[in-house]
Amino acid sequence: MALLRQCALLLALLIVFSTPCKVAALEVDIAEVGSNYSSKSTATETSTNVTTPTITTLPIVIWKWHHVETPYLVALWILTCWLCKLVCELNHSITSVIPESGLLIMMGFILGGIVWGADQAQTFKLLPVNFFYYLLPQIVLDASYCMPNKLFFSNLGAILVHAVIGTCWNAGTVGVALWACYEWGAMGNLNIGPLQFLLFGALMSAVDPVAVIAVFEEVHVNEVLYILVFGESLLNDGVTVVLYNVFDAFVSLGGPKINAEEIIKGIISFFVVAFGGSFLGVVFAILISMLTRVTKNVQVIEAGFIIVLGYLSYLTAEMLSLSAILSITFCGVCCQKYINANMDEKSVTTLRYTLKVMANGSETMIFVFLGVSAIDRNIWVWNTGFILLTILFIIVFRFMGVFFLNWLLNKTRLIPIDITDQIVMSYGGLRGAVAYGLAAILDEKKIPEKNLMLGTTLIVVYFTVVLQGITMKPFVQWLKVKKATISDLTLNGKINNRTFEHTLTAMEDICGRMGDNWWTRHWKHFEEKYVCWLLMNSDARKHNDNIFGAFHKLNLEDAKNYVTAGEKKGSLAFIRNDDNASVDFKKKLALDYANFMPDMMSDMSEYDFGIDNVPVVSGMKNQIPSVSLDIHEQDRKSMPDDLNAHHLLEQHLYKSRRFNRPTYSRSHYKSSENPDEMQEIFQRTMRSRLESFKSAKMGVNPAKKLSKHPKKDSSHKPNGKPADPNRTYPYGDEDFEYSADSASSSEIAGHFPRRSTNTPGAGVDNPAFIPEVDTSAPMRNPPWQTEPGNNTAVAPSQRLPWTPTNLRHLAPLRRSARSADSIAMADASVDEEAPEEKPGKHNTRL
């Protein structure tokens, strides 16, 4: 079945592809014809004729291919490449063996073959200009923006050593070794001098981040190894380009003119270009961060600023002949923390996804075009010796370089890089598009054997990406490389990390030595004092703390799960049901409730709900005489009110849930999120989470709980307030909670309908359905009411609506600062109620 689908897609792809292909053929035709449009009888020609100004009548439709030719071809190629990716991803059993990058290259071969078949020449290939200006920047920006920041900076030393020294080592040794072999006669007669060999070595040393990420992401190696390989490949690109430029300049100068002075200049220029580029990136990062402080009012395009400025940092560096890749890398790495804090959460998501789309899109195109470019007779100059020796040397010298540098690094590293990691690091030296791009911009006038180099580069790319890519996974498994441990985000982890950091710095201070933590600590101090002040808006500064960030994230996650769980159960209406009914509702029902509320209160007033309620409960006791404990009677009585109440409830729901808002706005995101609503959801989430935790902890049967909470609910709401006037409600229920005493009884009314209908139901039914349930079976107990045990597995979300009060105790966000341990308190209340529970339940079920 999957195969069939794959075939169908392939077919579709070919059909789509044939369009640019035909177009390409036509294009060539047209080019041949040049300005002479006259004597062609093909469809296109007739149509182009129409466009000539000598029209006799008004044309209804005009064929204007030439107007759109270039963008149309570009768009079609993008579509084709992405469809290729789609085809590759169809079958996971293939992608688990061959990495996607390799598959895409193979697809590129096929496409290239088709183009060649149609044109007898390669009309499309990856032009270095396009690659460096339109495809590469977003990949680097995405990679650096999504870089695990802390990991990157804590391993920055090792990464830099590998990226700078390792790259120079690779470039030098490969160049020299190839030249030595050439002198020795292993390659026959070639017109290449030692400098050209060095230049070739330089371009060959570019470990490609795209290829590396594509492979390593599937392998899931441990994070230190990952960041070493990834960071190295990213920075290494920049270094390679710099090195390439230096050698290119040497080649242009020519051998005899190079003296010590020039060499020193070359070395200086290497450092100036590399560090200048990095510095420029940091400058742009600061600019971006400062800009995002003030973009609050243009939230729609907020994310665009980062992309544009990132791109500008790339172009500016290029303009100043500094390292563009390093510039955009450091720009992304440095600004991520501040812009994530400054921008709205949605903009951050937008940015992240936009970058991913762009990066993945161009990555796909690069690989496909690496394949397409191969099908070109002109570039293939075969020299077995040269090709094989290149492959041999890049592998051998990479292994040597990595092992040597790691040996040096391990002398000072706290956690040494072990031998298997080193092997994988060496083996992960995949060459990719950067090498190809650099080879493609070689000047044929200066380097006569350009095509040999280009062809060899392509072969090396295929060899490393496809062969090493395929073997990487089994290799990693065979070596038993430490895999990444998937650790969930926990507050414990975050808090303890913080403690550990502080402890370590303290110990270092006590020892009186400057360690790693000394730097971290001082940077943090500096950052807090100056950098954050400069780059973050005040709001973001407040919430900058990452423990709080983790807390917030966990809560958001819970909110999501809560909604999902609710949706699974069939309705989101449970979200609506709450204590937020507004004033007129209360007023109306207050009257009706005067009759039967008292007995509720008396039920409850016997219980002690916790420290902060006691006085008020007693107050209530005085006011209200005890009437009746027969809950069934209450049910019957309240039936009409119940329906009424629901009608009112519906009316007082948040407006956003009705579709009375414009669904499109030019400059704003769809504003469905009423802040109140968000807060409400947030609050409920907290409660539900705590509730589920609670029930799990106590082993309480939810059915039991539910039958008692409503009662508590009704007495509790009005009670809690006067008892604790200093209580603060940061999440916006103030109006409700502080409503006057007169309203309190009506609030009770607000809860009553829920209570009355749900007492027997023990949490299975959703308030949204209550009217139906009531009308269909008003008096008798449905079968599920009699089964107390069947609800043990009710999702927290389902239990929620009936337990607000108890949960209010638990909900940490609303707890008063003065109360004792909330959980203990809640425990107490549960425990105390447990015995009382039985008679109540008994009543219900009789």
Place this chain on the structure above:
Amino acid sequence: MGSTSSTLLKIPNVEELVQETGFSPAHIIRLYDRFKVLDKEGRGHLCPKDFGAIKELAMNPIRDRIISAFFSPGKETVDFYTFVKIMAHFRPVDKDRPKDPNSPEPINSRSNKLKFAFQLYDQDKDGKISRDELLKVLRDMLGMQVTEEQLESIADRTIQEADLDRDDAISFEEFRKSLEKVNIDHKMSIRFLR
């Protein structure tokens, strides 16, 4: 070399110390020098105020807890022997050293490192991190950035995460469980003590 051995001779119980902590003599000498610098009055032991005099330490939000970790309950001083033993908690674990099954658990073992961290929280030494204790640490570390209410909710949530036996406190066992996936050796080691 002569100065090294002469310094070593001045330190009491050197061999025992090397044996117990796994420090090299060079480390011990370095720590001894530092100890003497801290011990300004030359009493041969340190008081809390000696630690308080360390300028860099003033920035540390959990300074007091760490200082008090050096002093066993009821004691007002710490001698060099104990000082080194405390520092030994932060020695990285050496993988090369052959493991002697008979030898007692080294001070820098995972669980000892954890115990050290645990007692930073557990100030009343009842073997449990209560909510209040956690709250105090959080207040120290998060400072002004977060409101009291938020602090409390963070504390609640943290306890829930780790609390397996539902006693609203984190026991050492639970503490260790919650950090099961964390590379303690990495996080609680100081490089220059290797």
